[in-house]
Amino acid sequence: AQSVAQPEDQVNVAEGNPLTVKCTYSVSGNPYLFWYVQYPNRGLQFLLKYITGDNLVKGSYGFEAEFNKSQTSFHLKKPSALVSDSALYFCAVRDNNNDMRFGAGTRLTVKP
Amino acid sequence: EAGVAQSPRYKIIEKRQSVAFWCNPISGHATLYWYQQILGQGPKLLIQFQNNGVVDDSQLPKDRFSAERLKGVDSTLKIQPAKLEDSAVYLCASSLVLGGGGYTFGSGTRLTVV
Numbered sequence: 001a002q003s004v005a006q007p008e009d010q011v012n013v014a015e016g017n018p019l020t021v022k023c024t025y026s027v028s029g030n031p032y033l034f035w036y037v038q039y040p041n042r043g044l045q046f047l048l049k050y051i052t053g054d055n056l057v058k059g060s061y062g063f064e065a066e067f068n069k070s071q072t073s074f075h076l077k078k079p080s081a082l083v084s085d086s087a088l089y090f091c092a093v094r095d096n097n098n099d100m101r102f103g104a105g106t107r108l109t110v111k112p
Numbered sequence: 113e114a115g116v117a118q119s120p121r122y123k124i125i126e127k128r129q130s131v132a133f134w135c136n137p138i139s140g141h142a143t144l145y146w147y148q149q150i151l152g153q154g155p156k157l158l159i160q161f162q163n164n165g166v167v168d169d170s171q172l173p174k175d176r177f178s179a180e181r182l183k184g185v186d187s188t189l190k191i192q193p194a195k196l197e198d199s200a201v202y203l204c205a206s207s208l209v210l211g212g213g214g215y216t217f218g219s220g221t222r223l224t225v226v
Contacts, residue, residue: 004154034214043116043203044155046214090154099168100145100215102154 002027002095006103013081013110021076021106023091032094033074035065037087038105044090050074061085081110114138116218118204124224130192133221137185137206143167145215146179146189147203155203161187194225 003026013019025031032051036044048059055067065076076089086109094100117136125131137144142163147155158177160168164184172179176195181187191198201222205215 036214036217041219043217043219044205044215046216049214092154099157099160102156104152104154 002031002093002099002101004091004093004101004103006089006091006106008106009104010107010109013108015083015110015112016080019078019081019085019108019110021089021091021108023074023076023103024072025074025091025093026072027093027095029095031074033065033067034092034094034100035059035063035074035076036090036092036102038090039087047076047089081108083110083112086110116204116206116216118202118218118221120221121219122222122224124226125194127196127225128193130190131194131223132191133189133202133204133223135187135189135204135218137187137204138216141206141208141216142184143207144181144187145205145207146187147205147217149201149203149220151200158189191223194223196225199223199225 005024034049035047038044047063048057050057050067058064063078067074088105088107090105091103092100119134144161146158148158149155158172159179161181164181179189201220203220205217207215
């Protein structure tokens with residue numbers, strides 16, 4: 001079965017600095033990879049996805065993610081963090097059976 | 113377009129009581145999902161519907177949880193009887209087609225079992 005690992009529970013960055021939230025995955029077959037963001041008392045919001053094509057995927061709010069097949073990673077990145085980016089971020093992987101598995105989440109805190 | 117609607121937003125019940133959650137997906141979305149998100153963890157899939165049929169319920173604790181989507185539109189998730197460990201946020205999501213891209217999630221129902 002597919003699985004996702006988010007090795008960092010917490011990421012702290014200063015506003016204006018680049019941010020990276022890490023994700024590695026395990027899946028048989030072609031991976032469908034996703035990033036979601038969750039603000040307090042809100043549902044998950046879709047940020048971006050990788051299905052096929054370019055390894056660098058651009059998504060909402062200036063976020064992007066790089067698919068690396070050899071390292072089985074799909075790290076989320078943003079060149080310049082905003083305080084409003086502070087939230088809980090989830091990486092997810094879906095296999096050909098359409099069962100989407102989520103990581104445990106990484107709490108991003110951007111300090112002014 | 114309107115989002116995925118869920119109700120109630122919050123529910124507090126005593127253990128061994130029953131509870132039901134309701135979800136109305138985005139109009140036209142054939143696939144509907146129920147997830148359980150325990151505090152500090154990522155969402156875990158409970159059940160997946162395609163129209164009114166169950167695609168995957170392998171992680172649904174069927175001795176106490178049940179779900180239905182009778183007309184292929186809105187869905188109800190029930191817990192009977194509830195246990196303390198059922199305290200979680202229950203998220204409903206929908207997607208246009210099976211295997212479609214990202215899901216759209218509702219705001220969830222926060223259940224506290226005391």
